[in-house]
Amino acid sequence: MSDLLETDGERLLTAVRALLQRKGVVTEEEIAERRAATDNASPGQGARMVAKAWLDPAYRELMLSDGTKAAEALGIPMRGMPPLGVLENAPKLHHLVVCTLCSCYPRAVLGYPPFWYKSAAYRARAVRDPRALLASEWKTVIPDDVTLRVVDSTADYRWMVLPMRPAGTEGWDEARLTAIVREGDMIGVTIPSV
Amino acid sequence: MFAPGDRVRVKDAWPEHQGPAHIRTPYYVRGVEGEVVRHLGDFANPEDLAFARPAAKVPLYHVRFRKDRIWPERKPDDEILIEIFGHWLERP
């Protein structure tokens, strides 16, 4: 069997799909539907949640107490998804999310995990030397008087960061705020700025 | 059951060296002391799910560790927050 598993991935996929389809286990339509649903999730969804939390204290409360409900409140599909937890940054506390065991990622609200998130280097360095990692790879400097809390996503929850609203955005509306929130801000490798 | 604020120690156990195993407790916190932040809920035990065995629901906790307890080389007030299942925790 081991030789079979060493077959090139593309050939394995083609063969496995053909077999599953012939046996009626999985249809091509089901795969296409699933793919479309996954392709639809993107960091723009998480960004909408962040912007709304910046403007609406009640929504922020909901987001911090139940991320799944907060996502659903904005029409983001969460059925069948792992529970979403939200980690709030503060003037003296910065969060950074990693999955050292595999690549658990809040896909429902951020989409597919980026390449770097899945890399061995990120997974190794994020827990052990996060300040140097952020400074060297993202030019993100966490001041010494700010506690850095690394969140290793090891089990059933998925975690996203609620960053602090940057100065200079006073009076901005939700759409304008949404546009400045990037993928990395919601994992903690970057900080929103204007 | 553990409550927020409880001091706990992660078991210094290495089932992956005793046969096929699937574990969600990172190696680097085994034997390390931390503090329970909260109970996140009860979830089917992944150590059984991974082998398609019937899986009982087990409590999952968010546990906070001082990073210098794990890797003493770095800034002491940084923290690592990890989801750990109750059966991996003991009272120090």
Add this chain to the structure above:
Amino acid sequence: MDKEAEREAKRATHDLGGASKFMCEAVDVEPHELTEFDRQVDALRGVLGAKAVMTVDELRRGIEAIPEADYLRLSYYRRWIRSITDNLLKHGVITEAELRAELEKA
């Protein structure tokens, strides 16, 4: 040996937090567009999970069973399809003979 070095000596391949061999490795932060293959494997896993053919934990177990040299060499989704195949064979959803025959056809 330091406590942390003792622990690290016992870590499994996929258990990468703080792994010394990667501490000096740069992170490739450039965007990498997923390929058609990547998306198809991802979707297949999703359907198999939704239909309770295999759990995400079984996917992970199968990935963790990949020998270290292959684990580090294979792309992310090549690990996935290998684990998916491993699990389908284990569950008897497909058989070794069927898979061999199908691979020869292609």
